[in-house]
Amino acid sequence: MKITSNLILLISLLFFQIQGKGQHAECGTDYIHNNRMENDSSYRKQIYSIESQVEAITQNHANNKLTSAVYTIPVVVHVIHLGEAIGSGSNISDIQIKQAIAGLNTRFRNSNGLGVDIELEFCLANKDPNGNSTNGINRVNGSSVTNYSASGIKPTGNTCGGAVETAIKDLSRWPVSNYYNIWVVSKICNGGFVGFASYPVGGLYDGLVIVSTSMTSNSGTLPHEVGHGFFLYHTFNGDGGNVSCPADTNCLINGDHVCDTPPHKQGDCGTTNPCSSTGVWDNSRYNYMAYCPLVNRFTQGQKDRIRATFLVAPRASLLSSIGCGAVGINERSSSNLFSIFPNPAQSLINVKADIKLLGSSYVVYDNTGKTILKGIITSEDTIIELGSLSGGIYLFSVGENLKQSFKVIKE
Ligand SMILES: [Zn+2]
Structure with a gap:
């Protein structure tokens, strides 16, 4: 059927x-x-x-x-x-x-x-x-x-x-x-x-x-x-x-x-x-x-x-x-090179990244496009602290030209 x-x-x-x-x-x-x-x-x-x-x-x-x-x-x-x-x-x-x-x-x-x-x-x-x-x-x-x-x-x-x-x-x-x-x-x-x-x-x-x-x-x-x-x-x-x-x-x-x-x-x-x-x-x-x-x-x-x-x-x-x-x-990144959990998140998120992304930079934007956090992916399991952010939707982008993106919800 x-x-x-x-x-x-x-x-x-x-x-x-x-x-x-x-x-x-x-x-x-x-x-x-x-x-x-x-x-x-x-x-x-x-x-x-x-x-x-x-x-x-x-x-x-x-x-x-x-x-x-x-x-x-x-x-x-x-x-x-x-x-x-x-x-x-x-x-x-x-x-x-x-x-x-x-x-x-x-x-x-x-x-x-x-x-x-x-x-x-x-x-x-x-x-x-x-x-x-x-x-x-x-x-x-x-x-x-x-x-x-x-x-x-x-x-x-x-x-x-x-x-x-x-x-x-x-x-x-x-x-x-x-x-x-x-x-x-x-x-x-x-x-x-x-x-x-x-x-x-x-x-x-x-x-x-x-x-x-x-x-x-x-x-x-x-x-x-x-x-x-x-x-x-x-x-x-x-x-x-x-x-x-x-x-x-x-x-x-x-x-x-x-x-x-x-x-x-x-x-x-x-x-x-x-x-x-x-x-x-x-x-x-x-x-x-x-x-x-x-x-x-x-x-x-x-x-x-x-x-x-x-x-x-x-x-x-x-x-x-x-x-x-x-x-x-949980929009998947287009090439599935990384995933984020939990989502929605409370105080921290775990980023599981493919080995190809090691050394890449990441940026977290708020809903006006302002950069809130940035850093480098240094391991296949990276923990990012969200404790100081207020509740809402953020965009997490990673990799060359920041082309891999994920929406993250902070509760
Ligand atoms: Zn009309």
Whole structure:
């Protein structure tokens, strides 16, 4: 059974398109965000706070050594179906979900080579919040929730038809500190939207909602909404709803707050950008965060912003989640030349190094990229004292050019 499903997965991976179908105007994220920015002062404060932290980190990108590690984020998928058998209607199959996550990973890892590798991957959780085995997929019949069968889910603050967002999410949700939650639903606003995501503010309901028909391997909606979840705005942010060119005086605070995606209007996807003649126009018009018909890339500026978001609450805690077992925290060094234990650690770590690494230097960076400790690997078993460090995530790099890296968690 496993061999069969893996084979189907492999075959489908070989054939699906790397670029996604365009997003068009069916993303509900900003509708909800703008509403909350206007009416919810604590939300507004949170957004401003995380924005200023992310800006400070991206401005110091040159010092941010953490950009060299691949982050693996545990995902839980809640399928809120209408009572159909597994594999039909809104109750999409395990295979379809696995293909969707695989497709998401090809886009974040830049498999088509057209953009930038975000060095971010998503894994279906294999450990639930109680530490039990799971396939990372929860199925719940949502048809008894008022209005769900007729119109799907209604995002909070929206006046469209549909079931109350929190009532649907309360059917199944896992702690956002350890899992990125994805709810697959039958419809959003009776067909008005194909997806919406929370910007990274945490809380019980943080995550992404996507209609079942868009949870597919070639979906442009999934990377787009995940992009919002990790604090990317639309490339046309600030266009007033396709009305005017976004401000363009300081790219870190205007438009999408990203400097290598030229500002534009939502509807402008042609060969030239009427809003700006500078920068690489293809970075915006082919961007997963645009509404243009063909999307196929993220940029370095977006990567910096996403990775800065992982250095502050609430997304930072995802990096120490054990939701995907060892994968989440014990990244193997690419050549398996060394290992570290225990991890998480308390007062010291043992570094078991291959003989080839003897005499190599090592460096421990904190989460802002600052060097905290350094030394030389002098034996195959080296003990490093962590006693004076505060709790958190550190990056341990060793060897020539410090290319072998490991995340270390200090409790
Ligand atoms: Zn969007």
